[in-house]
Amino acid sequence: MNETVLDDGGWHAVTIGVFLQLLVDAGRDPAVMFRVLEDGASDERGNFTRRIDMIMLPDGYVRSGIESTGADVHEVLARLMEAGLVR
Numbered sequence: 314m315n316e317t318v319l320d321d322g323g324w325h326a327v328t329i330g331v332f333l334q335l336l337v338d339a340g341r342d343p344a345v346m347f348r349v350l351e352d353g354a355s356d357e358r359g360n361f362t363r364r365i366d367m368i369m370l371p372d373g374y375v376r377s378g379i380e381s382t383g384a385d386v387h388e389v390l391a392r393l394m395e396a397g398l399v400r
Contacts, residue, residue, distance in 0.1 A: 336369070343399045344370040346384045373400050 319325055319335070327335075336342065346368045353362035370378045376394060379386055386394075393399040 341372045342369040343372050343393070344375045344378075344390055346370060346378060346382060375399050 317325070336345070347365050349363060349365055351364040353364075355361045368378065375390075378384075390399065
């Protein structure tokens with residue numbers, strides 16, 4: 314079985330479940346920042362594609378990553394940071 318190389322700059326199509334597992338397997342990345350770049354046209358059922366940028370933030374870099382971009386902070390992440398559980 315060949316190992317899949319994910320950091321080759323190419324696009325990789327997976328299910329949402331597999332993608333979430335990749336995030337979990339990344340280890341010490343307690344937060345992500347993302348922004349919506351573009352919503353595609355809707356079809357007759359209202360389905361559309363959404364293009365996003367995402368940055369994974371390892372523990373110890375969450376606060377500085379947020380501060381460097383001016384990102385909005387969701388209330389759950391804010392509470393975890395206030396409690397010192399995420400840095």
